[in-house]
Amino acid sequence: MPRPAPTYRFSGFLLSSRRRSLVRDGRELPLIPRYFDLLVFLVANRHDAVHRRDIFDKVWTDVVVSDSALSQAIRTLRRTLGDDSREPRFIRTVSRHGYQFIAVDVVEGDEDDDTGVRPPAESTSPPGDDPFEPLLQRLLRTAETPDEEADQRDAAERLHALGTAEALRRLDGRRHHEHARALLRDARWDVPGAEAVPLFGEPGAVRTVVDLVALRLRAAMRLAVGRGASAAIGGALAGVIGGLAGGGLLAFVDASDAPASVAIVLALVGAVAGAFAACGVGGGMALGESAARSQRLVGIVTGGALGGAVVGGVAQWMVTTTLAVLVGVHAAVGGGLEGLCIGGAAGLGYALATAQAGGVGLAAPRGGARIAAAMLTAATCLIATLVLSALGRPLVGGTLHFVAQASAGAQVVLTPLGRLMGEPEFGRVTQALIAAGEGALFGFGLALGMTRRP
Numbered sequence: 001m002p003r004p005a006p007t008y009r010f011s012g013f014l015l016s017s018r019r020r021s022l023v024r025d026g027r028e029l030p031l032i033p034r035y036f037d038l039l040v041f042l043v044a045n046r047h048d049a050v051h052r053r054d055i056f057d058k059v060w061t062d063v064v065v066s067d068s069a070l071s072q073a074i075r076t077l078r079r080t081l082g083d084d085s086r087e088p089r090f091i092r093t094v095s096r097h098g099y100q101f102i103a104v105d106v107v108e109g110d111e112d113d114d115t116g117v118r119p120p121a122e123s124t125s126p127p128g129d130d131p132f133e134p135l136l137q138r139l140l141r142t143a144e145t146p147d148e149e150a151d152q153r154d155a156a157e158r159l160h161a162l163g164t165a166e167a168l169r170r171l172d173g174r175r176h177h178e179h180a181r182a183l184l185r186d187a188r189w190d191v192p193g194a195e196a197v198p199l200f201g202e203p204g205a206v207r208t209v210v211d212l213v214a215l216r217l218r219a220a221m222r223l224a225v226g227r228g229a230s231a232a233i234g235g236a237l238a239g240v241i242g243g244l245a246g247g248g249l250l251a252f253v254d255a256s257d258a259p260a261s262v263a264i265v266l267a268l269v270g271a272v273a274g275a276f277a278a279c280g281v282g283g284g285m286a287l288g289e290s291a292a293r294s295q296r297l298v299g300i301v302t303g304g305a306l307g308g309a310v311v312g313g314v315a316q317w318m319v320t321t322t323l324a325v326l327v328g329v330h331a332a333v334g335g336g337l338e339g340l341c342i343g344g345a346a347g348l349g350y351a352l353a354t355a356q357a358g359g360v361g362l363a364a365p366r367g368g369a370r371i372a373a374a375m376l377t378a379a380t381c382l383i384a385t386l387v388l389s390a391l392g393r394p395l396v397g398g399t400l401h402f403v404a405q406a407s408a409g410a411q412v413v414l415t416p417l418g419r420l421m422g423e424p425e426f427g428r429v430t431q432a433l434i435a436a437g438e439g440a441l442f443g444f445g446l447a448l449g450m451t452r453r454p
Contacts, residue, residue: 007110008043010103011089013081015043022080029080030192034059035073042077042091046101049094062356064364064453066222068150072190074099075154079161135159136170139180156180156187164188164195178204182211213291220290224283227362227450231282232275234449238441239274239396243267246397246417246434253416266400273315273396278446280311281343285350285450289362297355301347308343312336323403333403334394341384346443349373349380350450364453374447381443382436389428389435397434401426 005018014023017040022029031039038059042050052070060069074091077083083090092102138155141148159167167184171177181197185208188194199205199212247263284307285300292299316335324330353373354363365373385395394402401414418430 006044006108008040009107009109010043010105015040031076031080032190032192035076038073039077042099042101043106046103046106049092049097049100051098055098062363062365062369064223064227064362066219068219068222071150072153075150076157076190079154079158131162132159132167132170135162136167136174136180139171139183140174140176142176152183153187156183157191159184160188160191160194164197168197172203178207179211181208182215185212186215216291217287220287223290223362224286227286228279228283230452231286231446231449232279234445234447234452235274235276235278235282235442236271236445237274238278238445239270239272240267241270241445242274242396242438242441243270245437246270249420250414250417253420258416269400270396274442274445276315277308277311277339277342277442278449280307280339281346282446282450283307284310284343285347286362288347289351297348297351300351301344304347304350305340305344308339308341308346309336310339312339312343315339319399333399334388334396338388338393338395341388342381342439342442345380345384345439346377346446349377349443350447352376353447354451362450364451366453370448370451373451374444377447378440378443381439381446383439385435385439386432389432394431395435395438397438398426398431 005016007017008015012024015021016023020033020036022031022036022039038055041055041058052067055070056065074093075085078085078088078091081090085091085093088102090101090103092100094100135155135158139152139159141152143149143152164184168181171180171184174180181199181202181204185197185199188197199208202208243266244263247258247266248260250258250266251260251262281304284303284305286303287307288299288301288303289296292302312334313336316333319333320330323333350363350373353376354365363373364370388395389398397414404413414426414430414434417434418424418426421427421430421433423430
């Protein structure tokens with residue numbers, strides 16, 4: 001028989017794994033699911049200092065988050081337990097390693113044995129003190145270092161725990177209240193039971209929105225840079241595969257003058273194009289995923305579309321300018337519109353496939369779920385490229401063909417592939433099939449890169 005889910009008793013607390021509850025003096029203390037899982041993991045492994053990497057692998061199994069998210073979770077647990085990081089009784093920080101649960105009176109028992117819970121520890125706040133004002137003062141100061149920013153974040157979370165509405169009432173009209181409101185708005189996601197923090201219709205709404213966007217973008221950039229690099233690797237590998245496949249087919253089809261080395265050339269072109277496009281699309285998707293918490297799908301689709309439009313427009317300008325200046329060739333080159341459509345389609349497939357992740361962090365499913373996410377992203381990109389092809393918009397293969405047509409002696413004209421497909425030239429059917437292959441490979445490689453765990 002499987003071992004029953006244990007309960008843990010320490011210093012007046014009852015932690016139940018099966019009931020997923022933390023109780024003190026008969027009152028359940030709210031924790032969001034991941035923070036509860038983190039507390040159970042630390043208590044269960046209390047005899048060891050747990051490495052950050054092990055915590056991420058165990059608690060954040062389906063998303064990638066930054067160290068700041070773990071620090072945030074530890075702050076919340078300490079606040080819930082009444083702990084102090086300077087003189088810890090429950091959670092000790094192990095420098096350059098991780099954390100350890102250090103309560104000395106932990107008693108592990110079966111789920112049905114709920115006896116032995118000690119009386120609650122006394123409050124650390126002297127009677128009669130106003131708990132709001134010191135926290136409001138911390139929130140209204142100008143933070144100049146990461147430690148001061150973390151301190152303000154902690155103050156915002158504590159104010160939510162005391163009472164969101166009262167904190168907002170006391171903020172009105174005070175200096176720097178706009179930034180304080182933005183901090184409260186952003187922190188409400190991490191405090192169970194926190195009330196809404198309205199933005200529009202409030203004093204200083206525009207400044208509050210600007211500060212909120214800046215807060216989220218700073219946090220998002222730390223995650224998005226690494227995720228964009230991972231996406232670029234996936235896009236480059238997809239481009240290599242597509243270039244080798246297309247070049248190999250072109251070299252060995254009848255009536256083609258292209259040498260076998262054309263596969264290497266096309267693989268290099270595919271790698272550069274795929275990496276550049278995936279970096280922009282993936283970076284935009286990661287920014288949207290991390291920043292737009294309440295509208296995750298909209299954020300990812302918008303981020304992917306904007307990222308694709310930017311890199312597509314830049315690539316279009318670079319290619320057309322280079323061809324015109326160096327060799328005097330003027331050819332139809334895909335760019336901004338294509339990037340916008342494919343980036344948005346990639347964002348849609350990825351967002352739908354990883355919808356269960358939500359919250360803070362970037363989705364990182366494993367095993368079959370990761371492959372499924374890549375396949376759905378590939379499918380949405382394939383559909384987008386078919387639509388673009390029907391509209392006569394060239395992608396990488398079509399662009400190479402039109403450039404080769406305009407250049408004397410070029411060997412990558414794709415007319416032989418059209419004849420292989422039963423068309424006299426590089427016609428609509430051939431262009432659509434090649435575009436669909438490009439889109440599917442790009443979407444698959446992009447999603448695999450986006451869901452890679454560091």
